[in-house]
């Protein structure tokens with residue numbers, strides 16, 4: 001049988017981009033959320049990547065510095081523009097936060113599991129976020145706040161914890177969600193002049209929401225210690241573990257289940273998560289303090 005013959009043009013063509021090849025996106029806007037957290041609007045320079053589902057993440061490249069996993073915090077718009085909210089903690093996240101408008105970053109994804117907002121119709125939903133943990137929840141919150149504002153009988157509560165008042169991300173949107181009718185409670189670990197809201201960790205808000213454990217689903221994201229205490233607090237208040245969804249983070253490199261850097265027990269966070277049901281092996285792993 002004759003083998004297909006490649007034309008010279010085909011021989012010279014670059015390989016088709018795969019999940020490990022970043023696509024160029026232009027920084028269309030950059031908005032400071034807090035002193036060290038920035039939301040970047042990224043517009044595709046070529047065909048946009050697949051539309052991310054709420055809770056999924058992309059791998060973002062700051063060229064010449066490195067690549068990190070960052071959840072999608074907004075979009076996509078009709079032109080494929082997406083938003084990512086980045087907390088500056090190290091070299092790559094700092095470079096991304098400092099990327100000027102007009103510069104180009106690399107994006108590959110979207111990867112991972114999502115919050116499953118589609119199957120929350122008719123359920124009561126409680127979202128609990130700690131610090132930058134509101135970023136991976138933001139697209140879900142926008143959908144849920146919109147659905148409850150448009151007359152759905154469903155109960156939707158948003159509980160937010162931050163270290164200090166100036167560490168609350170998306171403060172303007174929190175005001176808008178409240179105006180739309182969402183019950184948004186914000187607490188801070190340490191107050192500052194002008195703060196007249198609650199003081200204490202976010203778990204202190206849990207028993208202030210009269211939720212029905214039979215019909216409520218909770219979505220939880222934040223530092224791991226906060227996830228652990230929140231999930232346990234919700235279970236203590238009667239919520240079945242199967243009704244609690246958590247988003248976990250680990251050092252992530254390939255994003256597609258090849259390298260094993262994000263292994264957690266039998267799980268790979270990039271392939272099996274980042275959003276997990278807080279039951280079975282995930283609950284067991286989170287309860288082991290050394291993890």
Ligand SMILES: Cc1cc2nc3c(=O)[nH]c(=O)nc-3n(C[C@H](O)[C@H](O)[C@H](O)COP(=O)(O)OP(=O)(O)OC[C@H]3O[C@@H](n4cnc5c(N)ncnc54)[C@H](O)[C@@H]3O)c2cc1C
Pocket residue numbers: 057066068069070071072085086087088089090091092093094132135136248249250251252274
């Ligand atoms: C699925 C997934 C989704 C994520 N989504 C987001 C997101 O939406 N926004 C976001 O800002 N980050 C997000 N992260 C975390 C982000 O990937 C890391 O913060 C990033 O890899 C740090 O890289 P770096 O090179 O800047 O810092 P590194 O050089 O890796 O770390 C520098 C220092 O910061 C510390 N550090 C690292 N990560 C954190 C952290 N998360 N918090 C506090 N200190 C840290 C390290 O211990 C080290 O001391 C996500 C991670 C995963 C796995």
